[in-house]
Amino acid sequence: MYQVLARKYRPRNFNELVGQNHVSRALTSALDRGRLHHAYLFTGTRGVGKTTIARILAKCLNCETGITSTPCEVCATCKSVNEGRFIDLIEIDAASRTKVEDTRELLDNVPYAPTQGRFKVYLIDEVHMLSTHSFNALLKTLEEPPEHVKFLFATTDPQKLPITVISRCLQFTLRPLAVDEITEHLSSILSKEEIGVDQDAVWQIAESAQGSLRDALSLTDQAIAYGQGEIRHQDVKDMLGLIDRTIIYDLILSIHQNQRQRVSELLMQFRQQALDVSMVLDQLISTLHELALLQYLPELSLKYSAEINRKITHLSQVISAQDLQLYYQVACKGRADLQLAVTQEQGFEMCVLRLLAFRPLSVNELPVSRTVSSVSDNVPVQTDSAPQSALSQTLETPPAELPVQIQVAPDEPVHEASSENENNDVQPEQKQVADQSQQSSAEQENDQIVFDPNHGEVLFGDDLIAESVETATVAAADISDTDELNLFDPVESSTESVMPQNMNEPSPQQDVQQQEHPSVTDESALPAIQATEIPMAVQEAVIAETADKLMPQQILEIPSQDMSGEWDAKKWEYWFRNSSLSPAVQELAQHGVMTGQIDGSCVFHIPQQYEKLLHQLQYALEEALKQQWSATVFSVQYGEVNEITPFTMQNERKQKAFNRAEEMLHQEPVIKELIQAFDARLENIELK
Template identity: 65%
Template sequence: MYQVLARKYRPRNFNELVGQNHVSRALTSALERGRLHHAYLFTGTRGVGKTTIARILAKCLNCETGVTSTPCEVCPTCRAVNEGRFIDLIEIDAASRTKVEDTRELLDNVPYAPTQGRFKVYLIDEVHMLSTHSFNALLKTLEEPPEHVKFLFATTDPQKLPITVISRCLQFTLRPLAVDEITEHLTHILGLESIQANQDAIWQIAESAQGSLRDALSLTDQAIAYGQGEIQHQDVKDMLGLIDRTIIYDLILAIHQNQKSRVSELLLQFRQQALDVSLVLDQLISTLHELALLQYLPDLSLKYSAEINQKIMQLSGLISAQDLQLYYQIACKGRADLQLAVTQEQGFEMTVLRLLAFRPLQANEIPQNRVIAQQPVVEQAQTTQQSGAPVVETQQQATVQPVIEEFPLHDDYASDDEFNNQSAQSHINEPSSDDFIDEEIQSAEQTLEAQTNTFAESAEIQPSNNQDQIVFDPNADAGLFGFDDIPQESAQVVEEPSSDDFLLAEYLPEEAQPQVTVEQPELAQEQISSVEQSQASVVPAQVAQQSHESLMPQDILQIPEQVLEGEWTVEKWEYWFRNSQLSPAVQELAQYGVMTGTINAESVFHVPEQYQQLLTQLQHNLEAALKEQWPQTHFHVKFEDVAQLTPYQMQHERKARAYQRAEQLLNAEPAVQDLLQQFDGELQNIQLK
């Protein structure tokens, strides 16, 4: 008579056990050393070996060769256990014997000695099905049973067991088997059965078993019957109703490349094949998870065919990490909402369309409405360039001028208070956001009106189409364009309005905001030549400013790499200690001084006297770090005022430039300009982290 594979190839000893090494190791050691407990609890999902391990343990306890971890398999006791007829192995199905009367009947036979074996073993399967009264009746006997009795419990739901029962047992949690372990075991069994099988088909069966070896063997029996004695990959997919993984890859690629026609074809194909869309969505989510793992674990071993492996690797290289995270979140949300849709097909298709609709913009893409919104600004810029007006500012002025409130940039090397003070000196003194409360709007308008009248006495307001005008940018640095070098006589004429004029103008309607221009005065020939010379001397500064405009804030903050050889410079000193393994306290101290002398020779550290007490405690660490890298270093310290530029000042200078660059980038963003225009908004609390 034919016997199913799950029963025919059930393990008969711990050596044949597949997986569960942590359980077999503990039980083997206990059997060999004679440290046997009176009650064991085996938990885990279906088909992982709970009952099998319990039977092996019963055989080890009653083998006629003695208590051993390797039963002989030939004695009458071992054969009786294997055949399920050993009289002292009492197997009880708790699902069918839940009443307390059944438990009392069982306990009445506990005091009697075993009939044939060494121990009387009670194997209670699905023990969580017992009633509360049954557990209470079992407690006393379970805690102090006779020496010849062993209790073996098996359950798939240990949460339903009373804690009083669990505390009286040795608990072993059996884990689901890995796909590799199941695949290897199935290959071995099919080899013994002389059945031809495709490796991809075996892997598919192992994956569908979801960690249960018994389920895998049952599916193998079904696949052999379906394939008429052979196991082929296509037969397994047809039998299990699985989705071809290549279709999932094609769908993800079409979504990522925004190929709407290809997505429509695949959705139509899903409809025609009448696939279970919940399984398709599950496969889609699993594939996205696999692609995300491959990006961070490129050496992850793939168990698919060569064709599928190649597609997976290509997809993981094409799709960015942020796109995968977005796709995964949308797919998981669609999976949760699948039951809320009218039909599952509708919910699945809407999820796919959502994946297609919500995608990150590429670097060269701008929404159409933003292009339309930016068009008048571009045309205005072209008109200004054609008119030839000597416009000083380099950025387009938005209709609504945002109020920018400065905040200190956080950094490990500088305190926030000191940098805030320097920022207040190096930038225009702008009022904080607390000044613009509703109660002060009326007084602000009165102040603006008074200042405008005062300013009109010294500067005539000209129409915007005047070609001999200079447009003043309230945020521009006057020294950058050479205004500080203009002779004193003309300085009174080109005086800029204060930042308060522009900030208070925020509360006036757009039509009431005048374009403040100052007519360029006629200068004497000597004054013109001096101005030209001063402007010519500022050209390198303008070039440097333009070079910074092409960098990102993080690039500006980055310390330039230095070659640590020869004489010490402040750049080399800062590059070394900020990239060293010094503690934050030592680096904090090092930025207030400079190092002179020669690298790997005589080196003198100059630092103000106010840091003498702190340096006395940390000098050893600094000297040790220098000598570790350069053994011939002779380190000395001089406490004196440092007149030259220090790394602390260089760091704050980089922060100021990075802040200005970040402000420029924000103001240049179409989305920011659009929001400021539509909602009369302000930019506040700009920070770099």
Template identity: 65%
Template sequence: MYQVLARKYRPRNFNELVGQNHVSRALTSALERGRLHHAYLFTGTRGVGKTTIARILAKCLNCETGVTSTPCEVCPTCKAVNEGRFIDLIEIDAASRTKVEDTRELLDNVPYAPTQGRFKVYLIDEVHMLSTHSFNALLKTLEEPPEHVKFLFATTDPQKLPITVISRCLQFTLRPLAVDEITVHLTDVLQKEQIQAEQDAIWQIAESAQGSLRDALSLTDQAIAYGQGAIQHQDVKDMLGLIDHTIIYDLIAAIHQNQKQRVSELLMQFRHQALDVSLVLDQLISTLHELALLQYLPDLSLKYSAEINKKIMQLSQMISAQDLQLYYQVSCKGRADLQLAVTQEQGFEMCVLRLLAFRPLQANEILVSATQQVQQQAPQVNVQAVVHNVQQHVIDEYSAEESLLETPVAVTQQNIEPSSDDFLDEPILDVIETNVTDVTLTENSDQIIFDPASEDALFDLDESNDDVNIVADDEPNSDDFLFDEIAPLNLDVETTITEQLIENDSAVVEDDLFLSQEQMPIESVQPSINSKAELIDEPVPALEQSNIQQHKAAVEVVSNQNSNLMPQDILRLTPQQLEGEWTIEKWEYWFRNSALTPAVQELAQQGVMTGQIDGESLFQIPPKYEQLLNQLQHTLEQALKNEWPNTHFQVKYAEVEATTPYSMQNERKEKAYARASELLHAESAVKDIVQNFDGELQNIQLK
């Protein structure tokens, strides 16, 4: 007769026990030293070995070779225990004998000596099911039983036991088994059974068992029957109704990258497959938890296939830690609200849409203004036509006297293609050559969509190329006039327009484009996973009247030295050969082009590195950064050793008298600012606006 795997492969000694080493070690030591307690309490979830350990202990106590931790398995007592017919092992199901009368009947037989073995062992399973009167009747005997009696209790719910019972027992809490432990055991069992099985299928069964070895063996029996004698991964997924991990990873990636069409396709796929959305949401939350762990424990061994391992590692590198925490919190809140929704499908889909709606803007993402109308032809010569002729996208807002520019227009760092050729023939920027290719104006659309994959982009999203964005703005309450992306400086010029301009050009204003916060969509520009974009947010102080002369002098100096350089060229680091001795230039070039996090790079620029590359290296940094460096030193040291294995990294906390990368970067920024200001002031379009409309440039910023 066929015997199920859970019974056929039940461990018969402590050596065969899977997991629970803390329990087997304590019991083995007690048996070998003869320090035996009279009552043991085994707690834990289902299928982790409570009853099995109790039977092994009963066999160890009664083996005819003596009390031992390694029963012989051949004597009549051992065979009788294995076959469930040992008369002095009294197994009681407390769930079916809860009355106090049953307990009294049991206690009446306690004083009598064992019939066959050395000890009379009472194994009470699910002991928490006993009534209060039964526990009270058991207390006295449990505290001082005869020497030949041992009590073994097993329960899945120890909280229901009276504290008076627990205090009279040695309690052992059995933990749920790890997926690795169950996988190894299932592999061994299937080899003995000579059944072919895919490793991914075994892992899936082990994970679905949720720490219960009995559940895992039962699922294995079911999978063998379902697969007609073999265990296939796809069969296991179909049998258990599981969700493919790849779909969850694709959903997270699509949400993070703002791919609304892809999210829509995945939601429709969930509908068509009629999946249990609560399980899908559980898997989503578990995946977010695993991604967060991988960011802090990158060496965490993954238990998936090579393809899934690659995807999850890419995701952990793509999504920042704070974004993961936000996604996790929103998903958990959605899981709690799932029962409040009209249907679970509705609750799940709203949770996904909430993740998409509240996803943070990434460093490489910007707002794109909505437009009510795209004019294909400009009427007369006006400012809009001028800026279009500079080969830039212009969105100007004119309105009545009380109207203001409500929302700043942010534009992607890409090249622009004008929507019409009917503009002025005279170019505004003769100095700058641009390649205009990458803007698509969608017909009857209120969005301007930029192609992030274009090879003709004005700027590379790279830390070594500090892009320049110059903004000159006026008083906040004046009517605003906006220029976007004057090539390739990416110039945003906001200047004051007097009421005279509004009166003279009122006819032109009506055809211009308007902005409103309600029509302001978010459009995502997605780079590759390893792209790094550094955004310099700190504004350069406004040019006050007192330092105008100083600024003009700086402009003249920079103009003489860097007359042919653009601001981004000034900010770009000179490539270095990373060998030999460390220099300040080599140190800065290495860490700014490394994969270090911004926090580590921020610390690295405050100090200097001396010594040999791929050898003895000494990093000197002021003492005020000691606490921060203590937390991040391992990351910096590991990055150096990954690049140069022979590196011996040391830290010295002392004030740095030499030039630091931080000061060098500030010097480059000042030069780039002066050069950008020079180009901006020399631009004919700006000159015309300043002269004709009494405008002035203020608060120029580098971005």
């Protein structure tokens, strides 16, 4: 009679056991040393070897050669255990014997000596199914059983066991088997059975088993029957109803490359095949997870077949890590919302459309909206890959064709499209686009222009505010040589001294530049601004000038300082607020000012009222300074501090941030409507 693979190839000793090395090692050592416990608890998911290990242990305890970790397999006891007829191995299904009467009947036979073997072994499977009264009846016997009795418990849900039972047992947690372990074991069994098999099919069965070796062997039996004595990859996919991974890879690549036609074809294919979209989405999320692992932790990624490994490696090289994280987050959110949609198909397709809609902009890609498309054909932008007329046509493209890629040559000048604009007043829309084009030269490192039409801002560099640089860039609108131009000079960058009242009249600075550079005309190129060349003091001045446009949290930020040269209040505050000093020391340090040389002789000036506190905390402050600058010679001077202290600077920042927050709050449309409708006013505004 045919015997299923799961029973035919059940391990009969610890050497044949697949995986679970941590369990077999502990039990083998205990058997060899004679350190045997009276109760063992084996936990883990289905099909990982709980009952099998319990039977092996019972055989080791009763083998006629003695207590050993390697039973002989030839004595009457070993044969009886293998055939399931050993009288002193009492196997009980707790799911069918849950009543306390069943437990009491079982315990009535415990005092009697074993009939045939050395120990009487009680193997209780699914022990968590016992009732509370059954556990209570078992406790006393379980704690102090007779010497000839061993209890072996197996369960898939140890959380349901009373802690009093768990504390009386040695607990071993069996882990799910890895795909590689199952694949290797299946290949060995199929080789013994002389079954023709595809390696990809074996791997697919091992992955579908989800860590259960018994499930894998059952699926193998089913695949042999389905394939009429052979196991083929396509047959396994058809049998399990699996989705071809190639389709998932094509879908991810099409979404990343914004190939809408290909995405539409794949969605239509899903509809025609009536696939389970929840399974498709699960496979999509799993693939994104594998791609992320392959990029950062390749040793943790699954070992696929050669064909799948090649494709997934290609995908991991094409898609950036940031994009993968975004795709994974959107897909997981779509998986959670799948049950809220009218139909699962609708929820899945909306998730795919969301992946397309929130696709990150690639390098040199410009989002174009109706605001930009309304600009006339005389936009002063010129590309190195298309003439001016082609660009004008591109800017008029309706939103359905967005986004549009525009390559801007960093070294070529940008000219106006028509010479007639020289004699006419500059229209506001044209001036806006010209200013945006001038600011874009600050992105010379990657030549990327990102325009926000809703706010009229150009984002570039280290997130400098567009308005803060606009003043400096407008002054250089007609200058092409940036090597001899200091755009951020405090005097030359002011709009009063640079910009003439009439836009068509050259400024004095422009005349000087045209004399020095005869080749420069009124249509000269925009200068390339390197944000990294801006002096620290000038950056602070620009930020202070545009403080009315900053967010409150930006106002509260402490500007970075160059920690060299002499101490001043700004350097002192920047250092101690970013140091590892305790809050108490920092609280004291903000009331004083440091003078002298950094990494040299320095004096800390602080009012006399803080002398007692500083006397206790001076050592910590001095040690922190010397740890960073070993040549520091630190001293303290008590007296009146006439300079601005960090405490005063912090309060000024807080006040400015509060004023800015209050201003922004009053500008909110909802607040305006409430104030206007109810003649209301805001009170007790707090900035946290």
